[in-house]
Amino acid sequence: MTSSLHQRAIENLGTRIISGELPAGHVMLAEQLEDELKVSRSVIREAVRVLQSLGLVETTKRVGIRVLPPSRWNPFDSQVIRWRLASDARGAQLRSLAELRAAVEPAAAELAAQNAPAPLRLELVDVAYAMRDAGHNGEVPRFLELDIQFHSLLLSGSGNEMFANLMGQVAETLTGRTVHGLMPDHPHEGALQWHVDVAEAISRGDAAAAREGSERIMRRTMTRMADTWTEQPRVFIPVRR
Amino acid sequence: MTSSLHQRAIENLGTRIISGELPAGHVMLAEQLEDELKVSRSVIREAVRVLQSLGLVETTKRVGIRVLPPSRWNPFDSQVIRWRLASDARGAQLRSLAELRAAVEPAAAELAAQNAPAPLRLELVDVAYAMRDAGHNGEVPRFLELDIQFHSLLLSGSGNEMFANLMGQVAETLTGRTVHGLMPDHPHEGALQWHVDVAEAISRGDAAAAREGSERIMRRTMTRMADTWTEQPRVFIPVRR
DNA sequence: GAGTTTTGATGTCTGCACACATCGGCGTCA
DNA sequence: TGACGCCGATGTGTGCAGACATCAAAACTC
Numbered sequence: 003m004t005s006s007l008h009q010r011a012i013e014n015l016g017t018r019i020i021s022g023e024l025p026a027g028h029v030m031l032a033e034q035l036e037d038e039l040k041v042s043r044s045v046i047r048e049a050v051r052v053l054q055s056l057g058l059v060e061t062t063k064r065v066g067i068r069v070l071p072p073s074r075w076n077p078f079d080s081q082v083i084r085w086r087l088a089s090d091a092r093g094a095q096l097r098s099l100a101e102l103r104a105a106v107e108p109a110a111a112e113l114a115a116q117n118a119p120a121p122l123r124l125e126l127v128d129v130a131y132a133m134r135d136a137g138h139n140g141e142v143p144r145f146l147e148l149d150i151q152f153h154s155l156l157l158s159g160s161g162n163e164m165f166a167n168l169m170g171q172v173a174e175t176l177t178g179r180t181v182h183g184l185m186p187d188h189p190h191e192g193a194l195q196w197h198v199d200v201a202e203a204i205s206r207g208d209a210a211a212a213r214e215g216s217e218r219i220m221r222r223t224m225t226r227m228a229d230t231w232t233e234q235p236r237v238f239i240p241v242r243r
Numbered sequence: 244m245t246s247s248l249h250q251r252a253i254e255n256l257g258t259r260i261i262s263g264e265l266p267a268g269h270v271m272l273a274e275q276l277e278d279e280l281k282v283s284r285s286v287i288r289e290a291v292r293v294l295q296s297l298g299l300v301e302t303t304k305r306v307g308i309r310v311l312p313p314s315r316w317n318p319f320d321s322q323v324i325r326w327r328l329a330s331d332a333r334g335a336q337l338r339s340l341a342e343l344r345a346a347v348e349p350a351a352a353e354l355a356a357q358n359a360p361a362p363l364r365l366e367l368v369d370v371a372y373a374m375r376d377a378g379h380n381g382e383v384p385r386f387l388e389l390d391i392q393f394h395s396l397l398l399s400g401s402g403n404e405m406f407a408n409l410m411g412q413v414a415e416t417l418t419g420r421t422v423h424g425l426m427p428d429h430p431h432e433g434a435l436q437w438h439v440d441v442a443e444a445i446s447r448g449d450a451a452a453a454r455e456g457s458e459r460i461m462r463r464t465m466t467r468m469a470d471t472w473t474e475q476p477r478v479f480i481p482v483r484r
Numbered sequence: 485g486a487g488t489t490t491t492g493a494t495g496t497c498t499g500c501a502c503a504c505a506t507c508g509g510c511g512t513c514a
Numbered sequence: 515t516g517a518c519g520c521c522g523a524t525g526t527g528t529g530c531a532g533a534c535a536t537c538a539a540a541a542c543t544c
Contacts, residue, residue, distance in 0.1 A: 007529070008292065032494070042530045044285065047494090048292040051249065055293045055322075064493045064539050077404045078319035081296075098405050101350060109346035117477055154482045161477030163318045164339050169482065236358055236402030241395045241410065248496070273527070283497045288528090305505045305526045 007041050011049035012081075014039060019058050019069050020085040026071035035067075056082060073239045083171055093234040099175045100227055104220040106168060107153065110160035111200055111216035115209040118159030123205040126155045130201035137189040145189060150176055152197060156216075159204065193222060248282050252290035253322075255280060260299050260310055261326040267312035276308075297323060314480045324412055334475040340416045341468055345461040347409060348394065351401035352441055352457035356450040359400030364446040367396045371442035378430040386430060391417055393438060397457075400445065434463060 015035075018024045035046045050067055053059045057074040059067050075082055077098070086095040118126075129152045136145040153176070154169040196219050203211035256276075259265045276287045291308055294300045298315040300308050316323055318339070327336040359367075374389040394417070395410040437460050444452035 044288070044529065044531095047285070048289050051289045051293055052296045055296060061494065062539090063495080063537055064491080066493065072404070076320070077408045079317070098403050101354065101401075101403050102347070102405050105350035106343070106346045109342060113342065119479060122479070151482070158480055158482050160342075161479055162339050162342050163313070163478050163480055164343050166480035167318050237404050238360060238363070238402055239399055239404055239407035241392070241399050285496060285498090291527095302527060303505075304503075304528080305507090305524085307526070 007045045008048045008052075011035075011039055011041060011045055012052050015049060015053055016056075016058060016081060016085050017088065019053075020075070020082065020091075021089045024069050026069050028069040029066045030069075031066045058082075072237060080170060083174070087174060091234075093231045094237065096175055096227075097231040097234055099171050100224060103168065103172055103175060104224050106165055107156065107220055108213045108216040110157050110162065110165045111204060111212040112209045113161060113165075114156055114159035115204045115207050115212040117161040118204060122155060122159045123201075126152065126159065127198075127201045127205050129155060130198045133197055134194040137194045140188055146176065152201070156200070156204070190222070193219060248286045249289045249293075252276075252280055252282060252286055253293050256290060256294055257297075257299060257322060257326050258329065260294075261316070261323065261332075262330045265310050267310050269310040270307045271310075272307045299323075313478060321411060324415070328415060332475075334472045335478070337416055337468075338472040338475055340412050341465065344409065344413055344416060345465050347406055348397065348461055349454045349457040351398050351403065351406045352445060352453040353450045354402060354406075355397055355400035356445045356448050356453040358402040359445060363396060363400045364442075367393065367400065368439075368442045368446050370396060371439045374438055375435040378435045387417065393442070397441070397445070431463070434460060437463075 015024070024030070032043060032046050032050070035050075036043055039046070050059060050061060054061065056079050057070060057076045059069055061067050077083070083095060083099070086092065089095075114122075114126075129148055133145060133148040133152055136148055150173045153172050157169050157172070158166045160166065196215055200212055200215035200219065203209075203215055256265070265271070273284060273287050273291070276291075277284060280287070291300060291302065295302065297320050298311060298317045300310055302308050318324070324336060324340070327333065330336075355363075355367075370389055370393045374386060374393055377386040377389055391414045394413055398410050398413070399407045401407065437456055441453055441456035441460065444450075444456055
């Protein structure tokens with residue numbers, strides 16, 4: 003349990019802002035938050051400072067703490083992502099993550115084939131084969147675990163820390179699929195082999211094959227998920243000049 | 244100037260941590276920081292809370308404030324990116340951003356062709372032609388400005404808030420190229436036309452052409468920049484299990 | 485309407501009590 | 515004698531309460 007008071011205050015306010023309960027433009031006073039959350043001023047202030055750094059609120063003297071519109075939120079912060087996944091915008095968040103992942107993974111596969119350290123390549127191949135076996139045998143939980151590990155290793159092997167950081171979020175989209183009932187008991191036969199192909203391409207340093215294999219996996223993943231979020235409204239962030 | 248004491252404390256500690264002056268594992272005491280920065284506890288505490296949320300430090304009772312290794316830093320936070328760009332790792336940061344951009348922009352172009360609102364499509368075409376003119380006439384500052392606007396509009400038009408958020412960082416990589424002396428007085432003739440092609444493909448909703456055109460631009464950009472950072476060491480983030 | 489004063493919120497500082505992880509002394513047991 | 519574990523001492527962050535400083539919005543004056 004993250005039982006620190008300020009962490010709970012962040013959680014409370016963060017979820018309420020992102021859920022829309024506290025809409026953009028809504029102004030709060032520090033004193034009012036003290037009463038509401040039954041904590042002292044320092045706790046509120048520290049929480050507000052963190053929310054400020056996430057782009058969720060801004061503070062103005064003589065006005066108070068103002069909630070900022072979604073276009074100001076930092077969409078890459080893992081807390082923001084978590085809060086959005088718990089909100090009505092869950093579908094839109096999953097789509098954004100899936101699109102990002104589909105864009106990044108082929109590039110990461112290509113880089114991994116060029117740069118990944120040898121032990122990581124070996125592990126990647128092992129995991130791919132283990133994954134194929136688990137898929138054949140219908141061991142769904144083990145398959146999901148290996149799937150996450152496979153893609154984590156791939157992103158990590160790219161040697162790009164931004165790609166690698168997407169691991170955590172990718173895990174969310176993969177586990178999110180099971181929640182949406184999108185995981186069949188027996189994973190697609192072709193996809194299992196494609197993972198092995200990607201791992202071996204990376205292992206032997208074949209960048210083009212690694213990218214193509216990864217693109218194949220991503221294309222299939224996207225087409226399978228696409229129809230679940232067609233109804234999700236898209237948010238267009240205005241260009242700041 | 245953002246002259247708030249707490250902001251300055253964040254800036255001071257953030258730059259020193261990311262520059263390596265305060266190495267991973269280094270432990271500081273809140274009281275010691277008060278003396279050093281000549282500010283009160285509340286300022287230090289609020290600053291530390293923000294740095295904690297960025298993954299730069301962790302606090303432990305009876306120990307103090309411990310600096311975390313780079314693998315724990317949030318690589319998508321704009322402050323972290325800015326601090327890295329100002330450090331010795333500037334080259335590695337630019338490479339990471341360029342790789343991310345190269346992965347994302349073709350996907351964004353494809354999505355923009357499918358989803359962008361009509362006014363944005365028109366503006367994109369206008370900017371592309373203006374860019375071509377500025378390039379022909381050797382108006383370098385205006386060209387750079389239009390270039391940033393073009394790519395911002397493209398990312399924004401994708402309707403994916405994560406893609407759109409990369410705008411600010413992309414501007415950094417583009418202006419960073421000029422600093423590195425990578426911008427010729429007269430931009431590449433083909434690239435100018437490619438931008439127009441992408442804009443028109445998006446404008447008429449031709450997703451495949453938009454993606455291909457964007458890929459062409461990105462391939463050229465990457466090959467042109469690649470040799471500037473070959474000597475930059477890559478950082479492999481271990482997979483957390 | 486321009487300039488000035490008032491006002492009310494955040495910003496900053498300080499002293500105190502508390503929680504709790506670490507350390508070290510002590511005793512127990514093998 | 516040495517290893518181990520209990521347990522209190524200690525020092526740190528955490529949380530609280532109250533004060534004053536600062537500064538920009540709002541009200542006021544001319």
